[in-house]
Amino acid sequence: MKICILYGSPRKKNTYAAVQQIKERLRLHEEVEFVEYILQKEPHDFCCGCYTCINGAEEKCPHAAHVQPVIQAMRGADGLIFATPVYVMDMTAQMKAFLDHTGYFYMVHRPYPEMFQKSALVVSTAAGAGTKDANASVVRSLKHWGVRRIYSCGISIFAPGWDAIPASRKRKIEKRLDCVTDAFWRSLGAKKRPTMHTRLLFFAMKQMQKRKKGTGADATYWKQQGWLDGKKPF
Ligand SMILES: Cc1cc2nc3c(=O)[nH]c(=O)nc-3n(C[C@H](O)[C@H](O)[C@H](O)COP(=O)(O)O)c2cc1C
Numbered sequence: 001m002k003i004c005i006l007y008g009s010p011r012k013k014n015t016y017a018a019v020q021q022i023k024e025r026l027r028l029h030e031e032v033e034f035v036e037y038i039l040q041k042e043p044h045d046f047c048c049g050c051y052t053c054i055n056g057a058e059e060k061c062p063h064a065a066h067v068q069p070v071i072q073a074m075r076g077a078d079g080l081i082f083a084t085p086v087y088v089m090d091m092t093a094q095m096k097a098f099l100d101h102t103g104y105f106y107m108v109h110r111p112y113p114e115m116f117q118k119s120a121l122v123v124s125t126a127a128g129a130g131t132k133d134a135n136a137s138v139v140r141s142l143k144h145w146g147v148r149r150i151y152s153c154g155i156s157i158f159a160p161g162w163d164a165i166p167a168s169r170k171r172k173i174e175k176r177l178d179c180v181t182d183a184f185w186r187s188l189g190a191k192k193r194p195t196m197h198t199r200l201l202f203f204a205m206k207q208m209q210k211r212k213k214g215t216g217a218d219a220t221y222w223k224q225q226g227w228l229d230g231k232k233p234f
Contacts (some may be wrong), residue, residue: 001026001188002033004077006070008084008095010040014125017162018155018177019083022123025181035073039094046097053104056217067101075112079119079188080147086126086134099141106144107205110221113233115146116194119187121180122152131156146202146233148194149187153180194234202232 003026005019026032045063053061061067074080084091091099105112120142124134131154142150155173159165165173193199209222222228 001030001079002035002077003079003081004070004074005034005036005081005083006074006095006098007036007038008082008092010038011085014155014157014162015083015085015123018123018125018153018173019081021174021177022081022121022181025178026185029182029185035077037070037073039092039098047100047103053101054109056110056221058104061101063101067098070098071102071105075114077118079121079184080142082120082122082138082142084124084134084138086124086130089130089133091124091134091137095138099138102141102145106141107146107201108144108208109218111146111202111205111233113225116148116198116234118147119149119184120147120151121184122150123155123177123180124152125155125157128156128158143197143201146194146198148192148198148234149184151180151184151187153177199234202234 005023007016007019009015023032023034045066048062050062052058058064059068082095084095087093090096104110105115122135122138122142124131124138126134135152135154139150139152153176155176157165158169194202206222206227209219210228212219225231225233227233
């Protein structure tokens with residue numbers, strides 16, 4: 001089992017601690033290989049809006065050398081974990097900067113077939129408020145990638161740090177993390193269809209590609225996949 005983890009911050013504190021517990025829990029179930037990227041430590045760049053990827057040449061993105069290894073690692077993994085602290089009620093800028101580079105494989109463009117077989121777990125930590133919005137922002141992208149099952153867990157620390165959380169509340173947090181990790185793990189082996197939302201979105205995008213009758217990169221890709229002739233990625 002291979003899991004790709006993306007950290008939205010280089011700070012190895014609250015969010016990192018939550019992920020370490022998730023990793024431990026996963027290891028109880030089976031042997032897992034973790035491929036991890038700390039987005040700020042990896043050289044990364046803001047999308048410059050050149051449209052190179054959207055127009056069909058993602059390998060020529062000016063930041064491809066930094067972005068493509070992460071994307072290819074995700075494609076090769078069974079499951080994905082996105083971990084971000086909440087910064088001003090949302091994911092960190094590092095995480096958003098990475099997600100901006102993934103627009104070309106949104107379902108509206110050229111979705112990767114293997115994304116429809118994957119599960120993801122989104123985890124965020126906040127001092128108090130904002131995990132719901134931060135998780136929702138990340139989840140929205142994953143839905144557009146076609147990820148089959150998406151789980152999320154938001155943790156409000158309400159303490160100066162992870163180690164300062166009172167024991168009784170810490171136990172509750174750990175229980176929630178274990179529960180969501182188990183659900184994520186169970187979904188990795190399951191041969192489930194994507195959610196109705198994903199199937200409807202795929203169907204809508206297929207109709208759009210059919211109507212366009214275009215020769216652009218997206219239209220060519222959809223034709224090559226056989227998706228305009230009834231084949232499905234799930
Ligand atoms: C720039 C910045 C913005 C933050 N914004 C929020 C916020 O909107 N809501 C909140 O509850 N905590 C906020 N926090 C606190 C962090 O989300 C919280 O401490 C988190 O657990 C830190 O995770 P880390 O230890 O993995 O870095 C913010 C922290 C920073 C540095």
